[in-house]
Amino acid sequence: MLSNTSRQAIVAAVFSLGLAGATGAATAAELVFWSMWNEPEPQAAALRQVMDAYTAAHPDTTFKVVWNGRQNQTKLRAALQAGTPVDFMDQDADQLAGGLQKEGLGHDLSADFDQATRDAFLPGTLELFNTEGKITQVPYVYNTVNFWYNKDMLAEVGGTVPATFDDLLALCGTVKAAGKSALVIEGNVAFYNVLYFSHYLARESGAGALVKVFEDKSGDGWKSPAVLAAAKATRGLWDQGCIAEDARGFQYPAGQQTIALGDTMGELVGSWLPTELTESAGADFPWGAFNFPAVKDGAGQSTDIEVGLLSMMVLKDSKNAQEAADFVKYVGSEEAQKILVEASGVGVTRKGVAWPAALADAYTSAEQATALSAFGGGLGVAYPEFTSTILNPEYNNMFLGQTTPEQFVETMAAKTKEYWAAQ
Amino acid sequence: MMRRRMVIAFLAPALLLYLGFLILPAVQAFYLSFYDTSGFGDSAEWVGLSNYARLWGDSVFWRAIRNMALIMFVGGIATFGLAFLFTMLMNAGMKGKKLFRTLIFMPNVIAVVAITTFWSFVFMPRYGMLTSFLKAIGLDGIAATAWTAPENVFYAMMVGLVWISVGFYTILIMAGADKIPADMYEAARLEGASTFQIFRQITLPMIWDVILITLILWAIQAVKIVEFPYAFGGPNIDQNLYTPAIYLYIMGFGQRESVYALGYSTTIGVVMFILTIAIIVLMRFLFRRERVEF
Numbered sequence: 001m002l003s004n005t006s007r008q009a010i011v012a013a014v015f016s017l018g019l020a021g022a023t024g025a026a027t028a029a030e031l032v033f034w035s036m037w038n039e040p041e042p043q044a045a046a047l048r049q050v051m052d053a054y055t056a057a058h059p060d061t062t063f064k065v066v067w068n069g070r071q072n073q074t075k076l077r078a079a080l081q082a083g084t085p086v087d088f089m090d091q092d093a094d095q096l097a098g099g100l101q102k103e104g105l106g107h108d109l110s111a112d113f114d115q116a117t118r119d120a121f122l123p124g125t126l127e128l129f130n131t132e133g134k135i136t137q138v139p140y141v142y143n144t145v146n147f148w149y150n151k152d153m154l155a156e157v158g159g160t161v162p163a164t165f166d167d168l169l170a171l172c173g174t175v176k177a178a179g180k181s182a183l184v185i186e187g188n189v190a191f192y193n194v195l196y197f198s199h200y201l202a203r204e205s206g207a208g209a210l211v212k213v214f215e216d217k218s219g220d221g222w223k224s225p226a227v228l229a230a231a232k233a234t235r236g237l238w239d240q241g242c243i244a245e246d247a248r249g250f251q252y253p254a255g256q257q258t259i260a261l262g263d264t265m266g267e268l269v270g271s272w273l274p275t276e277l278t279e280s281a282g283a284d285f286p287w288g289a290f291n292f293p294a295v296k297d298g299a300g301q302s303t304d305i306e307v308g309l310l311s312m313m314v315l316k317d318s319k320n321a322q323e324a325a326d327f328v329k330y331v332g333s334e335e336a337q338k339i340l341v342e343a344s345g346v347g348v349t350r351k352g353v354a355w356p357a358a359l360a361d362a363y364t365s366a367e368q369a370t371a372l373s374a375f376g377g378g379l380g381v382a383y384p385e386f387t388s389t390i391l392n393p394e395y396n397n398m399f400l401g402q403t404t405p406e407q408f409v410e411t412m413a414a415k416t417k418e419y420w421a422a423q
Numbered sequence: 424m425m426r427r428r429m430v431i432a433f434l435a436p437a438l439l440l441y442l443g444f445l446i447l448p449a450v451q452a453f454y455l456s457f458y459d460t461s462g463f464g465d466s467a468e469w470v471g472l473s474n475y476a477r478l479w480g481d482s483v484f485w486r487a488i489r490n491m492a493l494i495m496f497v498g499g500i501a502t503f504g505l506a507f508l509f510t511m512l513m514n515a516g517m518k519g520k521k522l523f524r525t526l527i528f529m530p531n532v533i534a535v536v537a538i539t540t541f542w543s544f545v546f547m548p549r550y551g552m553l554t555s556f557l558k559a560i561g562l563d564g565i566a567a568t569a570w571t572a573p574e575n576v577f578y579a580m581m582v583g584l585v586w587i588s589v590g591f592y593t594i595l596i597m598a599g600a601d602k603i604p605a606d607m608y609e610a611a612r613l614e615g616a617s618t619f620q621i622f623r624q625i626t627l628p629m630i631w632d633v634i635l636i637t638l639i640l641w642a643i644q645a646v647k648i649v650e651f652p653y654a655f656g657g658p659n660i661d662q663n664l665y666t667p668a669i670y671l672y673i674m675g676f677g678q679r680e681s682v683y684a685l686g687y688s689t690t691i692g693v694v695m696f697i698l699t700i701a702i703i704v705l706m707r708f709l710f711r712r713e714r715v716e717f
Binding site: 071073074077078080081094095096097098099100102103104105186187188189190191192244245246247248249250251252254258263380384385387388389393396397400402422 | 461462463464466477483543546547548549550567569570571572573574575576656657659660661662673674676677678679680681682683684
């Protein structure tokens with residue numbers, strides 16, 4: 001074991017200078033919140049409104065917020081080592097699951113969430129990451145993964161929303177004949193591109209298929225015909241002209257900008273796309289969304305969706321755990337969720353709270369979901385390192401034409417076997 | 424005695440800061456590299472040399488090392504080739520020397536993120552500056568190249584890196600060259616030496632110590648480089664752009680996936696440190712020359 005005394009002494013010395021000033025000492029009713037948002041973002045303003053509303057109803061509880069941006073959990077790691085008091089925080093739910101939650105640093109909120117409270121969440125959202133009978137993170141923002149597209153363009157080319165993968169390929173031809181591209185990608189965002197593979201595999205073999213394939217420790221899971229079929233079919237999107245050849249070189253956000261510019265009909269991505277493109281596409285852009293279509297004779301349903309949730313977590317060592325738990329519960333209330341929708345334009349996790357108009361299709365998708373998986377088939381939650389360093393780059397190589405589907409399967413089988421042998 | 428105490432008193436704060444913020448964390452890093460830890464909580468586990476053994480067999484790390492070597496050698500040849508060329512031309516009595524010197528140094532005063540955004544736009548497929556230019560002059564075939572596709576992205580990044588670096592190294596080399604007595608150049612010209620001969624026979628030998636320092640600076644930069652490739656590749660950086668320092672960051676600081684292999688990440692840092700020392704020692708040995716006094 002690492003010597004705690006020496007480590008803590010050094011870390012405390014280094015960080016106390018920088019962080020003590022930033023956070024200050026919390027009073028009994030002052031909750032210290034470390035947030036994944038940056039202060040100028042509308043989501044931060046919305047959360048500030050939620051906190052103000054809570055303080056108005058509970059004058060004893062005030063908030064001290066550190067707006068850390070997306071590296072919140074990483075920054076929190078150093079702060080916790082230095083003993084900085086933090087009561088609750090927020091982050092992408094899958095990142096939390098692989099970080100603070102995995103390390104057992106979340107406060108158990110199970111007792112605070114009665115059945116009625118649990119039932120108020122949209123299907124599957126509360127359970128997706130709270131898998132061990134405890135509630136340690138509470139999702140409050142909901143992003144679905146769908147094909148996000150220009151409804152007007154679909155109508156102009158005379159297309160319809162595809163129900164099957166074959167329909168999607170046919171639609172590609174229709175859009176191409178009109179001189180446009182049906183789909184676009186970001187060549188450098190492997191974790192976006194792997195969505196094609198994880199979805200196709202899930203449609204073929206059922207939700208959670210990717211994790212099952214990987215958990216075959218012999219590596220032979222990758223050699224199943226379904227995996228090769230998924231690799232070939234998704235690579236085939238290029239051969240069928242669904243995606244323009246030069247999209248291989250698009251670096252985020254160049255690809256999605258082609259939708260705003262009217263060159264491309266859509267992209268497989270999270271429901272944050274309309275927000276990201278508000279400035280370039282305009283607030284009245286005719287957004288539509290449809291789920292990844294069904295695959296012929298597949299075991300999965302087209303209502304099984306991948307999601308990107310954002311969650312709040314009360315920290316295990318919080319001195320104000322109960323007060324923080326009460327607030328986190330309030331964030332899931334109808335009142336707070338409506339503030340989030342109206343002030344920041346996000347989708348939320350509570351049933352019956354309508355999402356912004358641009359996300360209407362995503363709300364339907366969330367409401368009708370038959371199974372939820374985390375982004376990219378959920379492999380990144382339990383096996384983040386393998387996902388980040390092996391699956392995503394290897395799939396991207398294949399998807400962008402640097403290797404063949406057969407080589408991809410062979411590589412993944414070998415690397416999976418290697419991974420498990422090293423455990 | 425009094426003077427000695429004064430020296431100690433004045434040096435102590437700086438030394439303490441240096442010890443506390445540099446030496447101790449560096450020693451701590453060596454220590455941490457023998458542990459498997461996420462950095463959360465107190466769950467560090469002693470694994471001895473396992474992190475080093477794993478790194479040895481890690482193909483992603485070797486790809487990062489390969490990229491580092493390409494920056495060091497290919498990027499180095501391009502950067503110093505251009506820096507020498509500019510030094511040679513400016514020492515040949517070109518007009519507007521000061522303006523030219525200012526222009527080539529200009530990229531160094533602009534934020535790296537802004538520079539990389541500019542270069543990303545230059546190489547962007549379909550709408551980028553290079554594509555538009557090539558189309559405008561009728562080279563549609565070449566214009567169709569996806570400069571930032573996986574097979575090209577590293578070299579596209581390298582073009583920008585060389586462009587930003589040339590000015591800095593030219594200025595350093597020029598600063599050395601400016602100290603060479605002008606009569607030596609005049610004598611050489613009277614003897615009929617060409618610009619290239621003057622550069623090779625006079626400038627280069629007389630500023631060899633400056634050259635060595637600049638080469639070492641470049642090598643250190645190549646080993647630890649993060650900002651330019653990272654900003655060029657974006658937050659979702661492609662492995663084709665990984666350098667050891669970027670890989671360290673990806674493994675230790677939880678990006679899109681929650682990878683928090685802090686012990687392993689620290690091992691990468693230790694290897695980078697050892698590599699830097701080894702490269703400096705090797706370069707000093709290889710480029711050892713007798714100093715020219717003037």
